[in-house]
Every structure is written in structure tokens, then in C-alpha cells.
Amino acid sequence: MKPRLKLGIDLGSSYTKGVLVNGENQIVDQYVVKTGFDFKRASSRIMEKLSENYEIAMPVYTCGYGRDQVEFDHISNSEIIALSKAVYLKFGKKCSVIDIGGQDTKFIKINEQGQVDKFKMNRKCAAGTGSFLEEIAFRLDISPLEFNTLSDDATEEIRINSYCTVFAISEIIGLMKKGATISNIAVGIYNSIIERCLEIVAADETIIITGGVPETHPTIVRLFKKRFSQVESPENSQFYAAWGNVLLNEKK
Amino acid sequence: MSKTQSGILRLESANTLKVIMNDYFQRLKDAVETEGKKVAWCTSVGPAELLYSMGFEVYFPENHGAMIGASKNADKYIPSALAKGYSPDICSYLTSDIGAFLQNETPMKRNGLDSVPKPDVLVYNTNQCHEVADWFSFYARHFDVPILGIHTPLGIGELSDNLIKSVSEQFKALIPELEKVSPRKFDMDEFKNTIELSRDACVLWRRVLEKAKHRPSPINFFDAAIHMGPIVVMRGTVYALDYYKILYAELDDRIAKGIGAVPDERFRLYWEGMPLWYQLSKMARLFAGLDTCIVASTYCNSWVFDDLDPDDPFYSSALAYSKLFIVRSEDVKEEMLQEHLKDYAIDGVIYHDSKTCPRNSNNRFGLQNRLFEKTNVPFLEINGDLNDPRCFSEEQALIAIETFIQQLSAKIYS
Incomplete structure (x- = not known):
């Protein structure tokens, strides 16, 4: 049975x-x-x-x-609410959860008792979501996952300012014309996602990163850790x- | 008491409302078609009393904008205005209204009007925003008629005597210009009488809204957004006053019988910002299904001009129309909201950030966080627009609203 x-x-x-x-x-x-x-x-x-x-x-x-x-x-x-429940069971403390999905980025503040104090989603726009990565990869004719390996060879962190995916691609083309490497651009793309996440709500001391995007793009978690001291991203967080x-x- | 399939209780007064709104449109139609009668266009919180007292029939383009939004046709009309050089980022009442005009369409066709009533004069007050002046200018150019305005300063903190006097002088300065086109000369007794009628209707409208302090509330935001029609377009006439007596009595009756606008009211919310006109009935069903009543709103409370005083009609007009929420400083707004949250026993606040209406989107300068720190009342921000459905993600808003109610449930009932 x-x-x-x-x-x-x-x-x-x-x-x-x-x-x-x-x-x-x-x-x-x-x-x-x-x-x-x-x-x-x-x-x-x-x-x-x-x-x-x-x-x-x-x-x-x-x-x-x-x-x-x-x-x-x-x-x-x-x-x-479901995601918050799982995160609190795992970590058991006050924290900010940043969940980066295909279409939504969610920012959730969980209090000491495990309740949701506040949450906010990205604006109606692809910026800061998996769709942003996929669209840019498509236009650059590479697989989205290649951004991970490419970013390992980055020598500087290029800033990509545009919110709009289409304008971001134009900006990237401009950067390439000026000689920027694809590795440096890859880090710029990841940092752009991080910037969009961080402007949703001011983060707590402990940040938990979840979702399919950070799971398949671990560089995002690595870059978060460069900025904040208490960042965790549990295994299998997309589940x-x-x-x-x-x-x-x-x-x- | 009638009940729709959705479980939402419909106010019986809605039948009377339909009749008196239709009568209002017939008076406009008659004014256009009858020699000697005149039509003035007025902004929704403009000097309606002065215009009514001088014999004009008064038409409100913002009401028309809301009708276009509610008819779910704004996105059909907006592109025509954009093609004329209007930006998609400016007021979508403006762009949908001008777009409809360019396409020779209007939701008032069901009331027998083939087009907007041709104005003899256009009068605005910038107390709500400056875009109304640009909006009215389009029609002033098109119809080659005079356009007059009151320029109220924005972000008013203290309502100083000097400020009110300067606005009051602007009210007075309208008279000689209006008399060039009005059906009758200005008459102080007529004006005082109109001010009194407007004040009495506003007081009654306020008392209607205050009925929502009762638990369960007999009226919700979605009802109020419809039933506010007469206070917007007929304040200063006996029609508005008579209507709110009927509505008030019905709400009293509901309270006596323990009937709530949302049958199983568990959560009481405050709506800050513009309605999503194209989503009004859907939203009403959504919240009712979540046992949530939106009991109060900045929007519906914005037509409470109870400072109007027939003994001092100009000064009190200036005071009443400079005192409203939208024209006040962030600090005053915060205090006003804090009071509402307490008075209506609010469990949570929804801020609608309306893309094309910055002045009615009060979550853009941190007020939402400051208010939360003071009151500990949770809030939710949703992105959308008053009229342009293309700025609204229904699925995302649905998830956010459902989550918010679960969040409140955990906070209140755990």
C-alpha cells in the first residue's frame, strides 16, 4: 500500500x-x-x-x-501567506522575504510571531522579475542560465538603469557598443533585479531570498550577500x- | 430589500437615483435646445453654487469621465486623445472624455444626449488639480467660449484668513464675467439660498456616510461612489437635498433591521484614492465575498462642504472649497486620515495608486508608512488607474487583496 x-x-x-x-x-x-x-x-x-x-x-x-x-x-x-508560513517554520524569526518569481517579485515582512506585517508586490512591470531575465537573454540570443556562468568572469559591476525591459535592452546595446563585456553586463542585469527588489520596501536585518529565479540564478544570492550581512536562501525555496x-x- | 445574484444587497434608493440623474440630464438637454437657457461647465469641486444661483444648468465633465470609466469604454477613447498630443500619463478622465468627444460618443446617449451639452462658459477651480484647466481649455478653444478659473494654492496647511480672503475675492471676480453670458444677473439672495441648499445637502451626505460607523455598515464605498452623483452634480439644488433624505431613511431602516451592505461583515476597510471605475462591481463582489466592507473613503468624503454659510456666502465658499482633503498639506491629510481610521473602526487601509491621478494617490510621499507607524493599522497599496484599465493588473490585485484579508484575519482573529 x-x-x-x-x-x-x-x-x-x-x-x-x-x-x-x-x-x-x-x-x-x-x-x-x-x-x-x-x-x-x-x-x-x-x-x-x-x-x-x-x-x-x-x-x-x-x-x-x-x-x-x-x-x-x-x-x-x-x-x-503560504510562503511566509514555510519561511517562518524554517527560520523562526523576524525577517524580510524577497521572493523572485517569473512574473512577480514579492517583498514580505514577517514579525517575531510569524505573522505577515506588510507585503508588497512589484509594480505592473517585468522589472525585477524572471521575465526581465528571459526577455533580455532572448534578445541577446543566449540561454538565461548562461548569465550565471558569464557573471563569474565579470571584472566590474556595470549599472543598468532602465526600468523598462525594452529600454534596458537598448541600454545594453549602448554599453556593448562602448566595449562592455557580456560578463560585466550579466552582473549588471542581476544587480538591476536586486535594485528593483530593494526599492519595493526597506529590508529588515535578516533577508531570506526565495523563488525560482534565485534558485536557478545563484549569482543573485551571491550579489545580495555582498550587500547585506544576513542573507539566506534555503535550498528548494521555489517549493x-x-x-x-x-x-x-x-x-x- | 433586493438581493443580486452576487449576494450584494442593492439599495432600493438606487431606483430613485436613476430617475433624478436622468432628470438632471434632461435639464441639460433642455438648456441646450431652448433659447435663452445657458449651460456652464464646472469642475467637480468648483463653484457650482454660484453657477446654479445665476440660472445656469451646470454640467460636470468629471462626472462624464466617471460614466465613461464605468461603461468600460475609456480604453476605446483614450487613444484618440493621445493621437491629438495628450500624454498617456495625464488624467485619464481628461483623455477618455476628450477621446470620446473626438469619436462623437458619450454614455449620456442613454439619457437622450447625443453629445456633451455645448457650454456657454467653462469654470474651474484648481483646488483638486491643475489639469482641469487644460482639460477645459480644449473645449474653450473648440467651442470658442469663455473659460474662467479660481486658482487655489495647493498643499494648504493652515487655512489663514488671508488665504481664504484671496480665494473669496476670486469667487467674486467671476461674477462680472459670468454675467456676460448668464441667464440672469447675480442676486445675493439667490446665492445665499443656493449656498443654504448646498450646505444642507452636504450635511445630509456627511450623515449618510457616517451611517457606516455602525457595525455592520449599511453602506459601503461601492454604493457611496454611485450614490454620490447628486452631491457632485446637483449640490445647491433641492434635488440633491431631497434625494439624500430618501437615502438616509433607507440606511436608518437597514440599521434598525441589522442589515449590512456586506451581509457577513468581518473586516472594515478604508479606501484611499480614486475608485477603479471599470472594476467597481467586480470589486464590490470581491470584497463582499471576503466578508469585507469598505466603510469609508477619502473620495466620497470629499464632497462634504458643510462650512458653507448663507450668512457669509463668499468667504464660506472659499473656506469650504479650500478645506477639502485633496488641496491640503501632507500633515493635514495624515491627521484627517488618522481621524477617519478611528471614527470608523478601520482594520486596514487600501491605497489605490492611480497612475494618471497623482493628486488622488496619497501613497507617493510616504504618508502610508507614517500613518502606519502612528496607528498600527495595516495597509495595502495597489497599482491601477481611475479610468484606464491598461494600467491595472487584475490578477495581481486579486492576489494582493486576498492576501491582505488573510493578513488581517491572522492579526485580528488569531
Whole structure:
């Protein structure tokens, strides 16, 4: 008989993440797929994969843009509250969470009791999100992940000022014409994301970085650490909202 | 008491409101079509009483702008204004209104008006913003009619006697210019009478809004944003006064029966900033579904000119129209908001940062953080616009609002 576990799914704009959680509130298995054009399809793929070795307890706990676009019994929650729950369980202290996703950047202030004191999302603009990276990579005809390796060879930190992705690309072309290397530009692109994050809300002493973008672009975390002394980015943080969603409902 | 499918309770007075608003538009139509009758255009917090007292029918382009927004057609009209050289960053009431005019369309067609009523004079007050002068200038050039204005200083802290007197003199200076086109000469008794009618309607409107102090509140922001029509366009007439007596009685009745605007009111919010006109009913349903009543707002409270005094009509007009929230300093605004949060037992504040309306977006100079530090009342900022739906991300706002309510729930009920 397969073990019976709770499933949390975070249906984001770019990726759909699922986690199986046991009775000790620990993640037992996880899976991520591209969301694509159909939330139902993405969530069904998660369900299918994670039920290979386990029995899924119903209802499923969902959050994210597609939280109610699933074809099975579910309870939905805010991914911001869910993410905060997971971060607080992991770190247990007052902190600022910066979650960088495909389409949204979220800044959350968690108090000593683990409650959300304040949160704010990026303005309706790609600046500071994964979409910014993807669009620039596309225009430069490289893979977004290449920015990581390229930035290892950077010799100086070039500043990219434009908020707008299109204008940022024009600015980058201007920099290239002046002889800037792609490695230095890569760091400039990452720093631009950090700048956009930091202007959302003034950060607390402890900063926790989460989301799919920092997980696949660890240079962002490294650059955050250069600026702040207390920066942490837990492993598998892109699954934290899905995990926290199960934890939230566990409490109820 | 009627209930819509969405679970939102509709005020019965809305039927009367529809009739009196339609009658108002018929008077405008009649004024355009009848020899000897005259139409003055006025800004929403402009000198309406003076104009009504001199026999004008008074038309308010901002009301028209809101109607365009509510009809969800602003994004269809705005491009025409942009193509004429107006920026997408300026007031979207202005751009959607001018765009609709250029396309020869108006939501007033359902009231029998084929176009905006041709003005005989345009009168503005810059107390709300300076863009109204540019807006009215378009029509002054187009129709080749006079444009007059009161220039109120912005960011008023202390309402000094000198300041009020200087604004009062500007009210008086309008008279000889208006008399060149008005149906009748200025008459002090008529003016005093109009001021009294306006004051009484404003007092009643304030009392209507104050009904929301009751728990559960019998009225919410989305109701008030619709039912404020008469105080905007008919203050100074008996029609506004009569209407608010009806509305007031209905709210009293709701309170007596324990009926709330949101059936299961758990959270009470304050709305700071402009409505999202194209989202009004959706937002009303969203908040009702979250057991949340937006009980008070800066916007609806902005038409409370209860300082008007028939015994001193010019000075009191200047005082009333210089005292309103939008024209005040950040410190005064902060104090006014703090008072509202206390009076209405507010659990949280929503700041709507309206892209094209900086003067009605009060989260741009840190006020939201200062107020939070003083009151500990949590707040949420959402980005959008009063009329231009292209500046609003519905999905992002939905997530933010739902999260905010969960945040409040944890704070209040944990």
C-alpha cells in the first residue's frame, strides 16, 4: 500500500510546483513543470507524477495565479501567506522575504510571531522579475542560465538603469557598443533585479531570498550577500509556497 | 430589500437615483435646445453654487469621465486623445472624455444626449488639480467660449484668513464675467439660498456616510461612489437635498433591521484614492465575498462642504472649497486620515495608486508608512488607474487583496 501524503501545489505564472508533505510536516517529494498555457494540465501533471509512489490525500492545497484552475478537490490560499508560513517554520524569526518569481517579485515582512506585517508586490512591470531575465537573454540570443556562468568572469559591476525591459535592452546595446563585456553586463542585469527588489520596501536585518529565479540564478544570492550581512536562501525555496500552503491548512 | 445574484444587497434608493440623474440630464438637454437657457461647465469641486444661483444648468465633465470609466469604454477613447498630443500619463478622465468627444460618443446617449451639452462658459477651480484647466481649455478653444478659473494654492496647511480672503475675492471676480453670458444677473439672495441648499445637502451626505460607523455598515464605498452623483452634480439644488433624505431613511431602516451592505461583515476597510471605475462591481463582489466592507473613503468624503454659510456666502465658499482633503498639506491629510481610521473602526487601509491621478494617490510621499507607524493599522497599496484599465493588473490585485484579508484575519482573529 502506498503511503498517504498531503499535496501542496503552487500554480505560478511560469512554473507549477508540487510538494508531498508527511505527518511531520516535512517535504517527502517534489516536482516542478512549466505552467505553459493550461493550469489544469500543469497541475494534473504534478498530480500524476507525485502519485506514482504515494497516495494523495484529498483535498489538495493550492496557491498561486492558477489556484482555482485545477480539476480536483482543493482548498486555495494566498501564496504570500503560504510562503511566509514555510519561511517562518524554517527560520523562526523576524525577517524580510524577497521572493523572485517569473512574473512577480514579492517583498514580505514577517514579525517575531510569524505573522505577515506588510507585503508588497512589484509594480505592473517585468522589472525585477524572471521575465526581465528571459526577455533580455532572448534578445541577446543566449540561454538565461548562461548569465550565471558569464557573471563569474565579470571584472566590474556595470549599472543598468532602465526600468523598462525594452529600454534596458537598448541600454545594453549602448554599453556593448562602448566595449562592455557580456560578463560585466550579466552582473549588471542581476544587480538591476536586486535594485528593483530593494526599492519595493526597506529590508529588515535578516533577508531570506526565495523563488525560482534565485534558485536557478545563484549569482543573485551571491550579489545580495555582498550587500547585506544576513542573507539566506534555503535550498528548494521555489517549493516553499507549495509547502507552506500545506502547513497553513495543517494548523486549521 | 433586493438581493443580486452576487449576494450584494442593492439599495432600493438606487431606483430613485436613476430617475433624478436622468432628470438632471434632461435639464441639460433642455438648456441646450431652448433659447435663452445657458449651460456652464464646472469642475467637480468648483463653484457650482454660484453657477446654479445665476440660472445656469451646470454640467460636470468629471462626472462624464466617471460614466465613461464605468461603461468600460475609456480604453476605446483614450487613444484618440493621445493621437491629438495628450500624454498617456495625464488624467485619464481628461483623455477618455476628450477621446470620446473626438469619436462623437458619450454614455449620456442613454439619457437622450447625443453629445456633451455645448457650454456657454467653462469654470474651474484648481483646488483638486491643475489639469482641469487644460482639460477645459480644449473645449474653450473648440467651442470658442469663455473659460474662467479660481486658482487655489495647493498643499494648504493652515487655512489663514488671508488665504481664504484671496480665494473669496476670486469667487467674486467671476461674477462680472459670468454675467456676460448668464441667464440672469447675480442676486445675493439667490446665492445665499443656493449656498443654504448646498450646505444642507452636504450635511445630509456627511450623515449618510457616517451611517457606516455602525457595525455592520449599511453602506459601503461601492454604493457611496454611485450614490454620490447628486452631491457632485446637483449640490445647491433641492434635488440633491431631497434625494439624500430618501437615502438616509433607507440606511436608518437597514440599521434598525441589522442589515449590512456586506451581509457577513468581518473586516472594515478604508479606501484611499480614486475608485477603479471599470472594476467597481467586480470589486464590490470581491470584497463582499471576503466578508469585507469598505466603510469609508477619502473620495466620497470629499464632497462634504458643510462650512458653507448663507450668512457669509463668499468667504464660506472659499473656506469650504479650500478645506477639502485633496488641496491640503501632507500633515493635514495624515491627521484627517488618522481621524477617519478611528471614527470608523478601520482594520486596514487600501491605497489605490492611480497612475494618471497623482493628486488622488496619497501613497507617493510616504504618508502610508507614517500613518502606519502612528496607528498600527495595516495597509495595502495597489497599482491601477481611475479610468484606464491598461494600467491595472487584475490578477495581481486579486492576489494582493486576498492576501491582505488573510493578513488581517491572522492579526485580528488569531
